[in-house]
Amino acid sequence: MTHFKFNLLCSAVSLPLLLLCQIQPGAAQEAAVNLDPITVEETKTDPNSEVAVSSEDIERENPKDLKQLFQDDPAFAVAGGSVASQKFYLHGIDQSKLNVQIDGAQQKSNVWHHNGNIIINPQLLKAVKVESAVSPADAGPGALGGTVKFETKDVVDLILPGKTYGGFLSSSFDTNSETYNVTGAGYGMHNGFEALGILTREEGQDYTNGGGLEEPGTATDLVSGLAKLAYESPDGHRLQLSQEYVQDKGFRRLRPNLGFINPFFNYNEARRYTTTFRYLTTKPTDYYNPELLFYYNRNELDRPGGFYPRPSGDFNSRTASVGGKVQNTFGFGMGSLTAGLDFDTTSVDVERFYFPNDVSEEATNVGAYLQARLRPIEPLFISTGIRLDHQSYDAVDGQNLDNSGLSPNISAEYFLTKNVSIFGGYSYNFGGIELAETGFFHARNYTYAADLEPTTAHNFRAGVRLAAYNGFSAEAAYFHTLMENPVAYDFDNAIRINGDDLRSQGVDLALRYDWENAYFSAKYSHADVRYGDRIALPSDYNNGIAMGDLFTFSAAYTFQQYGLTVGASAELALEVDDEALRAEGFYPINGYNLFNAFVEWKPTQFGLENVTLRADARNIFDEEYYSRGSYGKTDMINPVYSPGRSFYLSANVKF
Numbered sequence: 001m002t003h004f005k006f007n008l009l010c011s012a013v014s015l016p017l018l019l020l021c022q023i024q025p026g027a028a029q030e031a032a033v034n035l036d037p038i039t040v041e042e043t044k045t046d047p048n049s050e051v052a053v054s055s056e057d058i059e060r061e062n063p064k065d066l067k068q069l070f071q072d073d074p075a076f077a078v079a080g081g082s083v084a085s086q087k088f089y090l091h092g093i094d095q096s097k098l099n100v101q102i103d104g105a106q107q108k109s110n111v112w113h114h115n116g117n118i119i120i121n122p123q124l125l126k127a128v129k130v131e132s133a134v135s136p137a138d139a140g141p142g143a144l145g146g147t148v149k150f151e152t153k154d155v156v157d158l159i160l161p162g163k164t165y166g167g168f169l170s171s172s173f174d175t176n177s178e179t180y181n182v183t184g185a186g187y188g189m190h191n192g193f194e195a196l197g198i199l200t201r202e203e204g205q206d207y208t209n210g211g212g213l214e215e216p217g218t219a220t221d222l223v224s225g226l227a228k229l230a231y232e233s234p235d236g237h238r239l240q241l242s243q244e245y246v247q248d249k250g251f252r253r254l255r256p257n258l259g260f261i262n263p264f265f266n267y268n269e270a271r272r273y274t275t276t277f278r279y280l281t282t283k284p285t286d287y288y289n290p291e292l293l294f295y296y297n298r299n300e301l302d303r304p305g306g307f308y309p310r311p312s313g314d315f316n317s318r319t320a321s322v323g324g325k326v327q328n329t330f331g332f333g334m335g336s337l338t339a340g341l342d343f344d345t346t347s348v349d350v351e352r353f354y355f356p357n358d359v360s361e362e363a364t365n366v367g368a369y370l371q372a373r374l375r376p377i378e379p380l381f382i383s384t385g386i387r388l389d390h391q392s393y394d395a396v397d398g399q400n401l402d403n404s405g406l407s408p409n410i411s412a413e414y415f416l417t418k419n420v421s422i423f424g425g426y427s428y429n430f431g432g433i434e435l436a437e438t439g440f441f442h443a444r445n446y447t448y449a450a451d452l453e454p455t456t457a458h459n460f461r462a463g464v465r466l467a468a469y470n471g472f473s474a475e476a477a478y479f480h481t482l483m484e485n486p487v488a489y490d491f492d493n494a495i496r497i498n499g500d501d502l503r504s505q506g507v508d509l510a511l512r513y514d515w516e517n518a519y520f521s522a523k524y525s526h527a528d529v530r531y532g533d534r535i536a537l538p539s540d541y542n543n544g545i546a547m548g549d550l551f552t553f554s555a556a557y558t559f560q561q562y563g564l565t566v567g568a569s570a571e572l573a574l575e576v577d578d579e580a581l582r583a584e585g586f587y588p589i590n591g592y593n594l595f596n597a598f599v600e601w602k603p604t605q606f607g608l609e610n611v612t613l614r615a616d617a618r619n620i621f622d623e624e625y626y627s628r629g630s631y632g633k634t635d636m637i638n639p640v641y642s643p644g645r646s647f648y649l650s651a652n653v654k655f
Helices: 002-022 025-029 037-043 055-061 438-442 579-583
Strands: 049-053 076-078 088-090 099-102 125-132 146-152 165-174 179-190 193-203 221-232 237-253 265-281 290-303 315-332 335-352 359-377 380-394 400-415 420-432 455-469 472-484 487-490 495-498 502-515 518-531 548-559 564-573 592-601 611-618 646-654
Touching: 055 125, 088 146, 315 438, 335 438, 380 420
Parallel strands: 099 146
Antiparallel strands: 049 125, 076 088, 125 146, 165 179, 165 646, 179 193, 193 221, 221 237, 237 265, 265 290, 290 315, 315 335, 335 359, 359 380, 380 400, 400 420, 420 455, 455 472, 472 502, 487 495, 502 518, 518 548, 548 564, 564 592, 592 611, 611 646
16 A cells, blocks of 8 residues: 555656646746636546535525535535534535635634534525545645535626626525524626625524424524625736625524533524635736635634533634635646645634633644646546645644645546546545644643644545536546544543544435426435444544435426426435444434425516515425434434424515
């Protein structure tokens, strides 16, 4: 295995370097030549990249939280309950072991395994893009199980055709939780300048699950907003400043991801600030195609003291990151080569109410990378690269842990016909030492093992793809992730140590048919997630969960002459039963069948072209279930069951 890794490393290093050398130094002095737009688009595509959630998906599904955002993709699982407890898993791998970004800003908010790590408002999103398992070098550091990129909306995504300014106003009501949502936006563009502002207010009550019982501590109290300013010169130089803010607050269960097991509640207030500045060019040349990004990201969780009689749940935590990247993409006859540097410094502060002192940590990562995207012959696309990362970790116990590592990758796609291709890829990823779960510090003082090793991962993904053949598209892929030395805890001695290997392997299948005014989609994902020599358990905090078999189906049909669209979706999960669950006191993880439907009307025949009225029926058959990412059932703990039947009524007007 070592010999194989060495050969792969040499290949991944040598190819981008060889291509860089082939770009003649004198060529930069020649007149700039504009790239063919088609070639530019192709060089940004990797065989294992996909748009997991498109802008069309968001508009069609009308999601109100993270769970509904990913409801049509069975590769994702999202913990149920309130917004405060929702976190996501890709193929059963916890999001803390993924490279997660919002508008390019790294999200490192591993606060407490009982809380969600990212609060996000789907109304602000344009798309979610994923590099499943295998990530390119320029995706960024820490992509142990893949990369997930959230992208927020721009003016061009919202403004009506032919307009230079506009806005929208939307409102909605959820009958189950009696939750109101009001969103307003204004935006415009003039002489290269762009401005956008969106503000959302959402408030409601605790929802009722499919068994007819109220789920305490799940009421929504959300404020979110997005502001963007941009300028693009006639020469294509584009500057953009973005600010996003999200706040959720309310009385939550002491452990928001668990069912009601005691009468204690905490007041929770979670906030996220994400600020980004980006420069790029919309008119690249062969030798000038830069991207400059700087960001500041801050996650806060306040759980004030005085609500619980012992140090188990009361703390305030702050996680702040400053980072960015500088890169340039060089174009040449066979493709492109991206070269760049990136950095991230994340500091953590925990205010502890039951100790005389507070605690803090800091981790800095600096990386350099090369990624080549090549088409040596017309049917073959190759993406290969390498990144070098150095991490310096100032731990809570005073230790300084320095580690460095290389992360090579190689992927290829070969087109057997115009529409049918086979693809595959492998990456070896250096992840450094994962930031600590800061919520643990509220109750005890922790030390770090002197021999703590950085986490690394082997990723492989391969399959076959059918692209847009007479309305049909399909994909079948096998994936395998093996993570070595994930960080764990020796709770008896309060020490951070290396845990057992974490592995996820399985298959993804997808089939879709589109015609002029309708579509049908079916997807299936099977992930066998193992921690050490057993299935992953709900108590394997921040590592993985048991996924098993999940199916999703969706369809919609538009009666164009009436402006009426009807659609339906289903999510089916099979039971997961394993002796390791029973050995640790967990019941089998229940399967469930979830069905939704909607009707949407755009009354264009009455001259109301920009008005949309919609009604969603969710969990139509009032299924009592808990989502696959939620904590499982034991003799002492009930899961947080997801909402029962609800009707979601909404109206939107653009101007």
